[in-house]
Amino acid sequence: xxxxxxxxxxxxxxxxxxxxxxxxxxxxxxxxxxxxxxxxxxxxxxxxxxxxxxxxxxxxxxxxxxxxxxxxxxxxxxxxxxxxxxxxxxxxxxxxxxxxxxxxxxxxxxxxxxxxxxxxxxxxxxxxxxxxxxxxxxxxxxxxxxxxxxxxxxxxxxxxxxxxxxxxxxxxxxxxxxxxxxxxxxxxxxxxxxxxxxxxxxxxxxxxxxxxxx
Numbered sequence: 001x002x003x004x005x006x007x008x009x010x011x012x013x014x015x016x017x018x019x020x021x022x023x024x025x026x027x028x029x030x031x032x033x034x035x036x037x038x039x040x041x042x043x044x045x046x047x048x049x050x051x052x053x054x055x056x057x058x059x060x061x062x063x064x065x066x067x068x069x070x071x072x073x074x075x076x077x078x079x080x081x082x083x084x085x086x087x088x089x090x091x092x093x094x095x096x097x098x099x100x101x102x103x104x105x106x107x108x109x110x111x112x113x114x115x116x117x118x119x120x121x122x123x124x125x126x127x128x129x130x131x132x133x134x135x136x137x138x139x140x141x142x143x144x145x146x147x148x149x150x151x152x153x154x155x156x157x158x159x160x161x162x163x164x165x166x167x168x169x170x171x172x173x174x175x176x177x178x179x180x181x182x183x184x185x186x187x188x189x190x191x192x193x194x195x196x197x198x199x200x201x202x203x204x205x206x207x208x209x210x211x212x213x214x
Contacts, residue, residue: 001027012094012101017158028087028094028155039085046080047151052105052125056098057084063121064147067211075099080106110153118191121148122202122214142199144151145193148202164195171195185211 001014010021030036037205046117048065061067070081078099088094100106111117122144131138139147157163164172171179171192185203189195192203194213201213 013212024091028089030093039068039093042068042083044071045067045111046082046100046106048105049107050105050122051128051150052103054098054100056100062147063125064150066150071098072086077101080108100144107151111151113152113154113187115191117152118148119204120204121151122191124206126214145200145202159201160195160198163193163200168196170200 001011001013003010004010005021005108009024011024011027013020013022013027016205030039045066045068048061048063048067051060051062053060068083070083073081075081075097075100079102080100082098084096084098085149086094087095088183096194098152111121125139125144129136129138132140133141134140142156142160145163146158149156156166164170164174171184171188171205172195173184174195174197176184185194186206188203188211190205194201204212204214206212
């Protein structure tokens with residue numbers, strides 16, 4: 001956190017991908033650096049593999065979210081106890097604990113990185129509204145791609161321009177000839193990321209001579 005607004009309602013924050021203003025009410029502080037390190041160093045976690053809700057939590061869990069599993073708390077009849085970050089009245093991080101049963105919306109640890117899993121995750125969001133820049137809480141093309149790959153432990157950049165520079169993951173189609181585009185699409189495999197200027201998509205495959213993306 002670099003700066004606080006004069007009305008004390010906004011914080012100017014440097015995140016791992018962006019710099020910008022965030023509402024103070026949506027932020028919580030760790031008591032010290034070691035508390036943050038201890039939290040982030042936990043090994044057991046669930047990956048959210050499709051947007052879902054769970055009983056006892058007042059917000060939706062989105063695909064690509066990583067939630068640590070408590071090894072100290074127990075909830076009778078539940079397979080996992082999730083450690084949910086929250087904040088106290090002083091603005092510092094605190095936790096609540098919610099028990100959940102095994103569910104196809106969750107995976108213990110990262111998903112195996114297979115083309116089948118990439119495609120299944122992609123289709124789990126079929127029909128969802130588009131939100132440019134994440135507007136209205138929806139996904140745009142680059143956040144869609146990012147959230148899919150988060151499920152495999154692959155951290156993609158947030159915007160399409162940087163995603164197109166990911167070696168062995170994406171193919172930049174912006175500045176090549178039509179002939180080269182056709183050749184690269186023909187060689188593409190299901191689940192590859194294809195990009196043009198300002199837009200990214202997942203390649204699905206070829207059916208009856210037609211190529212499909214999502």
